Amino acid sequence: MSLILIAHVLGYTVWIGGVFAAMVVAFAARQEPAAVKAGVFRLIARLYTLVIGFGALAVIGSGVLLALSMESGGLGDLMREARLWVMVLLGLAAGLIVLFVGLPTATRVGALAVASGKGELPPAFDIYSKRLMVVSWVSGALAVAALLAWYVF
Numbered sequence: 382m383s384l385i386l387i388a389h390v391l392g393y394t395v396w397i398g399g400v401f402a403a404m405v406v407a408f409a410a411r412q413e414p415a416a417v418k419a420g421v422f423r424l425i426a427r428l429y430t431l432v433i434g435f436g437a438l439a440v441i442g443s444g445v446l447l448a449l450s451m452e453s454g455g456l457g458d459l460m461r462e463a464r465l466w467v468m469v470l471l472g473l474a475a476g477l478i479v480l481f482v483g484l485p486t487a488t489r490v491g492a493l494a495v496a497s498g499k500g501e502l503p504p505a506f507d508i509y510s511k512r513l514m515v516v517s518w519v520s521g522a523l524a525v526a527a528l529l530a531w532y533v534f
């Protein structure tokens with residue numbers, strides 16, 4: 382297995398695993414007091430940048446390199462299998478959502494996740510944390526679909 386392929390496999394592994402972990406932790410924090418919830422979401426924001434975003438970047442970068450280094454040395458080789466096209470398109474859509482919607486939203490959530498002296502979170506926190514969960518769910522589902530496209534079809 383080449384190093385680029387290893388980066389590809391590790392990339393989607395930490396990406397999908399990170400999204401799953403973030404969603405489970407966010408769900409578990411729902412009933413926690415505001416200060417705990419704020420701490421949890423600050424950590425989720427860091428998980429997003431350091432693990433999920435990094436994984437998505439690694440997958441897209443290595444995916445492009447893999448495509449360019451295919452046997453015929455060109456993108457024409459991508460045409461050979463439908464499952465390859467499906468994986469590339471779903472993976473690209475998922476990765477771009479993570480990088481251009483998920484990461485900015487996670488940064489905003491991290492900045493908003495500070496409980497006031499009265500133990501309340503700012504109203505915008507609710508909006509952005511829900512948005513982050515929806516974005517995570519959609520991009521995570523697309524990433525899993527890309528994986529299934531390769532192995533199942």
Ligand code: HEM
Nearest residue numbers: 393440441444445447448468469472473475524527528531
């Ligand atoms: C979450 C997104 C993605 C997942 C889950 C995924 C999954 C996979 C898997 C399982 C393989 C086969 C690994 C092996 O041979 O053991 C693979 C290979 C490959 N992927 Fe992806 N991929 C994703 C995104 C992308 C993207 C965005 C691109 C292109 C920009 C891409 C291009 C490729 C190429 C060119 C190969 C090599 C195919 C071959 O040598 O036959 N992938 N990917």
